[in-house]
Amino acid sequence: MTNRVKQAAINLRAQPRQRDLIDRAAAITSKSRTDFMLEASCEKAQxxxxxQRLFIVTDEQFEAFEHxxxxxxxxxxxxxxxxxxxxxx
Incomplete structure (x- = not known):
């Protein structure tokens, strides 16, 4: 039995000028539109x-921050x- 990786579809609509901009940037980086968009989206998501991370600080650090x-x-x-x-x- 072969190991299959399921792929989830992400569908979106764009203005032609937006698509063209993405296509130009993808071409410059030698990536497909899909690869370029997924990479850019994942970077932004990260x-x-x-x-949104929680920062844990000591009382003294928090007092310095407040000051x-x-x-x-x-x-x-x-x-x-x-x-x-x-x-x-």
């Missing part, structure tokens, strides 16, 4: 799910450092 958020941005050294960072692009 991003969304990771953004940082209670400071005006003009007085928040970490925020000022972040905003003054020059991006390479």
């Amino acid at each position: 991003e969304v799910l990771l953004d 940082a958020f209670s400071q005006p941005l003009s007085e928040n050294k970490g925020f000022q450092d972040l905003m003054s960072d020059k991006y390479s692009w």
